[in-house]
Amino acid sequence: MKKKIGVYVCECGPNIADKVDIDKIIETVVAANNSENVEIIGDRHKLLCSAAGKVFLEEEIKNKELTHMVVAACSPRDHNSTFINVCKKTELNPYLYKMVNIREHCAWIIPDKDKATNKAIEYIQGGVARVQYQTELIEKKLDTNPDVLVIGGGIAGIEAAISLAGKKRKVTLIERSAVLGGKSVFLKELLPSQAGKEYINKRIKDLTDNENIQVFLNTEIEKIIGFLGNFEIILSDVTNKDKKTEIKTGATIVATGFGLSDVTEFSNINYDTKDEVYTSLEIEKMLSEKGKLKLSSGVPPKKVGLIHCVGRDEKKYCSQICCNYMMKIANYFKKQSAKIEVKEFYKDLCLPHKDDQKLFNLTKKNGVDLVRIKEVSLNGTKIKYSRIDGTIEENEFDMVVVAPPIIPSDSTKNLSEILDIPLDEFGFFQEAHLSTNPVGTSTDGIFIIGNAQGPRGISNSILMAHAASGQIRTQLIPGEQIVPEVKVSEVLEAFCMGCKNCIDVCCYGAIYFDEIKGISVVNEAICRGCGNCVASCPSGSIRLKHFTNEQIYQEVIEALK
Amino acid sequence: MDQQKNVLVIGAGIAGMKACLLLAKTGKQVYLVEKLPIIGGKTIKNEESFPNLECSTCMVAPVQQEILQHPNIKTLTLSEVEKIEGDIGNFTIIINKKARYVSDTDCIGCDMCFDPCPVSISNEWEENLMNKKAIYVPCSGSLPNVPTIDTEHCYHFNGKQECNACVEACMFEAINFDDKDEKVEIQVGAVIIATGSDIYDVSLLPQFGYGKHPGIYTSMEFERLFASNGPTSGELTIRNSEKTPKSIAIIHCVGRKEQDYCSGICCMYSAKHAHFIKHKLPDTKIYNFYRDICVPGKTYQKFVEKINDIETQMIYHNSMDELNILHNENEITIEYITGKSKKETLTVDMVILASALNPGKDFSDISKMAKIDLDKNGFFITNQEKVGSVESTKPGIFIAGCAEGPKDVQTSVIQAEAAVSGVMSCLDS
Structure with a gap:
């Protein structure tokens, strides 16, 4: 023609x-x-x-x-x-x-x-x-499944599940431990609001009462394949690995929370289990279990020292929430008795939210001694520190509280392999774009929220839960189809040698290996058309639709004539 | 179209634009109201954004383009909301859409009208570091790339009706002096307030000498000075001269005490400024006067340490009240109290004042017309009975970005997406 x-x-x-x-x-x-x-x-x-x-x-x-x-x-x-x-x-x-x-x-x-x-x-x-x-x-349309899997039953996961669940969208929430709520259940007060434990318990109840949410405790994800709108997932019981459940969803939210670093791994922090030294979370637990902050002898402390920023220099990041919660803890002591002498040792105050300053002002008003230091070390309950003017002092306390750095949850590495989502240099999940898409990941349809993405407080974690919900609700509308990218790669079967280079360079996990045919296959629904695979293919057997070598050569040759 | 499913977004910065795009995907009609003639917000004033030092325009321009081309988004620039009445699911909004005098369908953005214009006035968008014509776009790369006329200064509107220079230069008959302000009435089911924030007026603090010496800059002025599409095309020269500074002091936390909060982003953008300076003027000495370094989260500390520790001298000082900037014709001298409580001085060629963010001038009007509350500082307040909420104190109205308080792009985007989830909840249930 x-x-x-x-x-x-x-x-x-x-x-x-x-x-x-x-x-x-x-x-x-x-x-x-x-x-x-x-x-x-x-x-x-x-x-x-x-x-x-x-x-x-x-x-x-x-x-x-x-x-x-x-x-x-x-x-x-x-x-x-x-x-x-x-x-x-x-x-x-x-x-x-x-x-x-x-x-x-x-x-x-x-x-x-x-x-x-x-x-x-x-x-x-x-x-x-x-x-x-x-x-x-030709643009193809794909049916989608609007349902969502939430991995992690901490407060971020709970809020995401409640926000998304509805008549037309079912949510499955899995939690590897036997209880819901994550670390937030230990907290007496949630910053920056005055809300407390009741709030968390109410949200756990809202979750379990919701008929559109199915909760699996003691459960982990074992395998996931698919793409936005169509994931097939296998869940397994932690206590009985053979007990498996298969589910299908359209999106997955990772809300696996955080871990806390062992503070004794840092050279400036030295104490024994018998010493009256507690991490911030141990203090919260003590308060929620015993209702009062006491020494192991049962008497309340008279002189308490709080050390901020433990391990910050080593970890190379600021955990963002320690300044706030250490002031909260200082105020716990002051509320218990105004006579308790409380000293806080900090290097920089990190109070990035407009409401944080209120807490700082209150803490000072309550008579807490906030001491800016250059260096600090702990031996038993003895704190040695250098002030900003260089003077060195040493004080003995009868109780010491340390703020450990927030680190990735111990399940993170394994989960990153199962989900094929990369980790950042600190070991947290890597977001699609730190500024413009912090809850997205390299795979459309998989989202990261709360401390799984990086250290942050409860309020910000819940915001991220809603952000992921906002993305899912606008990307996966019940009953509507999606149109995947058409400018995608395709493998020319006859030429593929099965070297798997393309699988290594694909950023989106869009290429899999067909063991029977011995060739690579592109999943067109996942491919974004970046062309990495084309450049890596030694036999020229992958081409990117609309950007084929032939098209580019012809254009260049003619332009250069 | 069910009007109750329409959404109004006030403010076309990064938060407002992100919210619009997500909502438009669902087929909802979205109205984006922006008071400036262009969209993009404060992000586009920055040549590069922290912490990845990527080109802000490259980050934002595709979003701006998508907004302007999206069939479900109606962008109203030069527009302000005048009335918000009704309740969740059923708001009536009246918008004052000011005359642009240039047709956005006929104008192709060729810039031919600028040169012939005989008027030259200060360009506020460029922090008054350069002039613009009475027919102008705020900066090159503006989107929409359609000029507007400043009728306060245009000769034609000020007694010299014979001046038609721009009309004559326009090949597309896009300029219309008879254009009129318009009242636009719309019905929406939900509202997102994403107005961004203002920047603290540092001239309120005479101790820093702002406005009294050409070498004293605000951080936003410095952003424009560095920008390749800015007043000096990116040359770091001191105001009204060709002199390049040999030493620059960055003063952190300006206005923090007065506002009684930390803005949370100044340590980051100040480190970025230090990096800019080192990049363009490798021999220039940089001093950071700081009290606390606030670099929350997983990547910020590394960014700041990499720059500040290597490229600048960090000077801790004891008291913001006792830091004074003295100046005469030739010199700027910073007088401060060291960590050891000693009074010292340092002489530099340029000072950058890292100013706090503060509530916009129009926040109080908006809060009254929308019947929602502000906090004691004047930012919009979110529902305090919920943790991590973006709902305002009135159902159906949501707050995102710096309208709620100072924050970085990351958290602004998170709030915008969370607001979208809130809007979906109230319109689709």
């Missing part, structure tokens, strides 16, 4: 018309390409992106029965989608259209009109060559 290629040059008012010779361009391109098999229909228009311009193109496609179209105008950033939408209104598949930028690349930057014209011709020639090698791509 004879190809009928429409080549339309936009004048962009004077922007292109005054700087290049459009008539010469059209004449040259027509003459260079017209042949037995190809007919070029060349024309110019005052402003193709205008309403009149779009109608003009639509009519041209219909009336001239174009098989391909090239638009030479501005940057594709400005109007590629405009012209794709024009194609979509007609019979012309948008992947048989190509935009060439002769405004920013030619008209605006080359003062000499002849030179600019020649460069524009070369660009358009490249476009005309390429478009002939482009193929129709």
